[in-house]
Amino acid sequence: MTITTAVAIVLAVLSTTITNLAYLREHEAAAALPVLSMRRPLHSLQLLLGDRSWLLGFVMESSGFLLYAAALALASLSLVQSINAGGIGVLAYVSARMGRRQLGRRELGGVILSVLGLLALAVSLVGGSGAGGRGSTAPILLWLGASGAAALLVLLVGRAALGAAVAAGIAGGLFFSIGDISTKLVTEGGVRIGFLLTLVLGYLLGTVLLQLGYQAGGALTVAGVATLLTNALPIAAGTVVLDEPVPSGAYGGLRIFAFAAVTAGGVLLASPEDQAAT
Numbered sequence: 001m002t003i004t005t006a007v008a009i010v011l012a013v014l015s016t017t018i019t020n021l022a023y024l025r026e027h028e029a030a031a032a033l034p035v036l037s038m039r040r041p042l043h044s045l046q047l048l049l050g051d052r053s054w055l056l057g058f059v060m061e062s063s064g065f066l067l068y069a070a071a072l073a074l075a076s077l078s079l080v081q082s083i084n085a086g087g088i089g090v091l092a093y094v095s096a097r098m099g100r101r102q103l104g105r106r107e108l109g110g111v112i113l114s115v116l117g118l119l120a121l122a123v124s125l126v127g128g129s130g131a132g133g134r135g136s137t138a139p140i141l142l143w144l145g146a147s148g149a150a151a152l153l154v155l156l157v158g159r160a161a162l163g164a165a166v167a168a169g170i171a172g173g174l175f176f177s178i179g180d181i182s183t184k185l186v187t188e189g190g191v192r193i194g195f196l197l198t199l200v201l202g203y204l205l206g207t208v209l210l211q212l213g214y215q216a217g218g219a220l221t222v223a224g225v226a227t228l229l230t231n232a233l234p235i236a237a238g239t240v241v242l243d244e245p246v247p248s249g250a251y252g253g254l255r256i257f258a259f260a261a262v263t264a265g266g267v268l269l270a271s272p273e274d275q276a277a278t
Helices: 005-029 041-051 052-072 077-085 085-100 103-125 137-162 166-187 189-212 220-240 249-269
Strands: none
Touching: 005 052, 005 077, 005 085, 005 189, 005 220, 041 052, 041 077, 052 077, 052 166, 077 166, 077 220, 077 249, 085 103, 085 137, 085 220, 103 137, 103 249, 137 166, 137 189, 137 220, 166 189, 166 220, 189 220, 220 249
16 A cells, blocks of 8 residues: 555545534534525525534535545545445444434444445555546446436435435435546546536535435434445446456455445445434
């Protein structure tokens, strides 16, 4: 593992910790505000910006993003995103403490899987660098377009079947994944600076949907589902469309296990059984 990769790991750990703490603060603030609505964007924005607690959470989230962007400039998308996926454990633990309750079996299992995944990821780095690939522009655009279309479909037909909170979390996570992948592309410079547009749109829509979801459900319900998709999709995109290499042999198996473990941990932490408790 190179010094550059080690620095990227430290930045990613700081990023995911700060971001997940910010989600909890934003949830607490948004849940106490009058009803927010996408039909009244200016009024909703005024309510959010007028709340100091929410503003502090947003500043924390923005700081986490800057650390995330710095990590992406130094390492691959799938590597940084796998570390970020472990942050849902922070979300679960602090959420439980704030609610003065014990972690449920699924939550505890999710935390353990996330930690095991991060440990496996660290060991796998011995067998290769954390450097990323570039991929072709056409498949990347197709991936981003499909993610956006899926988010809109969830918003249109998913609310009745899944509930407002879960639908907002899923759609928000899909848009955040667009922003995350776009951030990696922008850090590559050149003509890919043009992905700044999808970066802004992805994060803007993701943030709006998260706030709406916070008023309909618990922090772990909304941010947990969003975080799962925000991490799982870019991890997959790193290999599928950005051509990021996976080590061969045993180290490659550990890397794959790490990706699977952090994703499975997120599924457990965002499961319906846990949603009822948040």
